[in-house]
Amino acid sequence: MSPNICIINFYSKTGKFGLHQDKDESPESLRKGLPVVSFSIGDSAEFLYGDHRDIEKADKVVLESGDVLIFGGKARNIFHGVDSIVPDTAPKALLEETYVKPGRLNLTFREY
Numbered sequence: 001m002s003p004n005i006c007i008i009n010f011y012s013k014t015g016k017f018g019l020h021q022d023k024d025e026s027p028e029s030l031r032k033g034l035p036v037v038s039f040s041i042g043d044s045a046e047f048l049y050g051d052h053r054d055i056e057k058a059d060k061v062v063l064e065s066g067d068v069l070i071f072g073g074k075a076r077n078i079f080h081g082v083d084s085i086v087p088d089t090a091p092k093a094l095l096e097e098t099y100v101k102p103g104r105l106n107l108t109f110r111e112y
């Protein structure tokens with residue numbers, strides 16, 4: 001794939017993102033299952049994912065700073081979202097050596 005979009009989300013310690021599917025890319029990109037490549041920086045996040053828009057049925061994984069999550073192919077249409085941010089879990093060096101604000105940054109690369 002050749003990513004030509006980067007969406008950047010910033011989450012404060014109370015940030016959330018409801019369950020959704022990423023469907024704004026072109027029909028061809030979606031049909032091919034070209035992946036969303038997601039980088040997490042800063043505080044950890046409780047990330048939900050599943051086959052339904054139902055928080056009760058969703059699985060949860062903690063995404064830590066430096067984690068890269070890729071969802072493509074059959075997984076491209078999963079419902080996903082951020083349930084909560086785990087405050088004060090960012091690596092100390094990140095806060096001390098960069099100007100990044102406390103919280104979480106998520107960068108997703110996609111091909112339109």
Ligand SMILES: O=C(O)CCC(=O)C(=O)O
Binds near residue numbers: 017022081
């Ligand atoms: O912050 C995340 O890990 C998910 C972001 C997301 O789902 C999106 O930008 O569409």
Ligand SMILES: [Fe+2]
Binds near residue numbers: 020022
């Ligand atoms: Fe998304």
